[in-house]
Amino acid sequence: MSDLKSRVKAFVKLGDFLGKFCEYADGVNPKQDALSTFFMELDEVITLSGHKNGWFTKENILHSLKSWSIVLTDNNMTDWLDNYTIEVNKEKTIAIIMAGNIPMVGFHDILSVLVTGNKALVKLSSNDTVLLPFMLKYLTKMDTYFKDKLMFTDEKLTEYDAVIATGSDNTARYFEYYFGKKPNIIRKNRNSVAVLTGEETMEQLEALGEDIFRYYGLGCRSVSKLFVPKGYDFELFFTSIYKYNTIINQPKYANNYDYNKAVYLMSEFKLLDNGFLMLKEDESYSSPIASLFYEEYTSLDILKNKLKHDAEKLQCIVSKGVSENEIDFGKTQSPALSDYADGVDTVEFLLKI
Known part of the structure; x- marks a missing residue:
C-alpha cells in the first residue's frame, strides 16, 4: 500500500538521481557517485539505446534526463498535483502504447498513471526499449510499491480499463477501431x-x-x-x-x-x-x-x-506577444508537468475513469 505522498517522494528521488547523473556525465562532479551501480548501469543503457536507435545520441538522451530532473522536484510535483483531488480509489489498469520518436517521450504518461495510484501496462515502441525499463528499476529501488504497478508487454493488450495511445494520424484510426470502446486518449500528429x-x-x-x-x-x-x-x-x-x-x-x-x-x-x-x-x-x-x-x-x-x-x-x-498560449524562444523542449500532449489533461482523464 502506498499513499500519494510516498509515490511523489519516489519520483522526486528519481529526479534527484537523474540530476546527479547528468552532472557526472557532464564532468561537473566526476567523482560523485561514479561507482554507483545505477550510474554505471545508466551509462550502459544510454550506450545501448544509441546502438538500437541512431537518433538517440548521448547528448539528446542527457538533455531529456536533465529536463526530467528539473521538473521532478517536490515543489513542482506538489504544484502540479494540487490542482486535482487524488483520493484512494479502486486501482485501474491503464494500457499505454508508446511512441519512440524522442528519448523518454512516454514517461509523462507513466508518471501520471502511477502517481494517481493506478497500474500501467506498457507497450514500448521498438525505437525506445531500454530507457523506460531502467527508470522503473530505479523507482522500484526507491519504493517497492511500484514493483507490480508497471508492466511491459510485447503481447496483444488484454485486461485493461483504459488506453493512452500515441501515434500518427494513420495509427490513430487503427487505435480508435481497436480501443474505441474503452475510455481513451488517442493522440495524432501534431x-x-x-x-x-x-x-x-x-x-x-x-x-x-x-x-x-x-x-x-x-x-x-x-x-x-x-x-x-x-x-x-x-x-x-x-x-x-x-x-x-x-x-x-x-x-x-x-x-x-x-x-x-x-x-x-x-x-x-x-x-x-x-x-x-x-x-x-x-x-x-x-x-x-x-x-x-x-x-x-x-x-x-x-x-x-x-x-x-x-x-x-x-x-x-x-512567438513574442502574438499568441495567447505562446511559448518563449528556446523553451519548447522543456515542458512543465502541466504541459500535456495534445492539450488533453491526462491526470483529469485518469481520475474520471
Missing part, C-alpha cells in the same frame, strides 16, 4: 510553429534553433514551420542559427538532408539552403528532417485566426 515579426533579436533566433534542431526535429514540440511577414529577410535567421551547423555531422541527419535536397531539386522547388537546413515555402505544417517550411503572412490578425482554426494540428506556438 507539429509546432514559430511566428516571426522581423523584430526578433539575434539571441531570440539563436534560441529558436534549439526548438528546431533538438532531437533532430523529430518531436511534436519541435518547430517544423515558420510564419514570417511578407518579404521577410532570412539573413539574420541564418546567421543566428549557424551555431547548430555541426548537426550535419550526424550521419542519419546528413542522409536525410541529402535525400530531401535531391527530391526538392528534382521537383524544381525554390529553396533557401545554408548547408545544414533547407527552407521551403509550403502551406503544410509537417516538414521532413533537415528542412523547415515557411509561409508568409500579411496580417497578424488573419494569422491568429488561422492558428486558432488549426489548433488541433499544433502542439506549440513560439
Whole structure:
C-alpha cells in the first residue's frame, strides 16, 4: 500500500538521481557517485539505446534526463498535483502504447498513471526499449510499491480499463477501431510553429534553433514551420542559427538532408539552403528532417485566426506577444508537468475513469 505522498517522494528521488547523473556525465562532479551501480548501469543503457536507435545520441538522451530532473522536484510535483483531488480509489489498469520518436517521450504518461495510484501496462515502441525499463528499476529501488504497478508487454493488450495511445494520424484510426470502446486518449500528429515579426533579436533566433534542431526535429514540440511577414529577410535567421551547423555531422541527419535536397531539386522547388537546413515555402505544417517550411503572412490578425482554426494540428506556438498560449524562444523542449500532449489533461482523464 502506498499513499500519494510516498509515490511523489519516489519520483522526486528519481529526479534527484537523474540530476546527479547528468552532472557526472557532464564532468561537473566526476567523482560523485561514479561507482554507483545505477550510474554505471545508466551509462550502459544510454550506450545501448544509441546502438538500437541512431537518433538517440548521448547528448539528446542527457538533455531529456536533465529536463526530467528539473521538473521532478517536490515543489513542482506538489504544484502540479494540487490542482486535482487524488483520493484512494479502486486501482485501474491503464494500457499505454508508446511512441519512440524522442528519448523518454512516454514517461509523462507513466508518471501520471502511477502517481494517481493506478497500474500501467506498457507497450514500448521498438525505437525506445531500454530507457523506460531502467527508470522503473530505479523507482522500484526507491519504493517497492511500484514493483507490480508497471508492466511491459510485447503481447496483444488484454485486461485493461483504459488506453493512452500515441501515434500518427494513420495509427490513430487503427487505435480508435481497436480501443474505441474503452475510455481513451488517442493522440495524432501534431507539429509546432514559430511566428516571426522581423523584430526578433539575434539571441531570440539563436534560441529558436534549439526548438528546431533538438532531437533532430523529430518531436511534436519541435518547430517544423515558420510564419514570417511578407518579404521577410532570412539573413539574420541564418546567421543566428549557424551555431547548430555541426548537426550535419550526424550521419542519419546528413542522409536525410541529402535525400530531401535531391527530391526538392528534382521537383524544381525554390529553396533557401545554408548547408545544414533547407527552407521551403509550403502551406503544410509537417516538414521532413533537415528542412523547415515557411509561409508568409500579411496580417497578424488573419494569422491568429488561422492558428486558432488549426489548433488541433499544433502542439506549440513560439512567438513574442502574438499568441495567447505562446511559448518563449528556446523553451519548447522543456515542458512543465502541466504541459500535456495534445492539450488533453491526462491526470483529469485518469481520475474520471
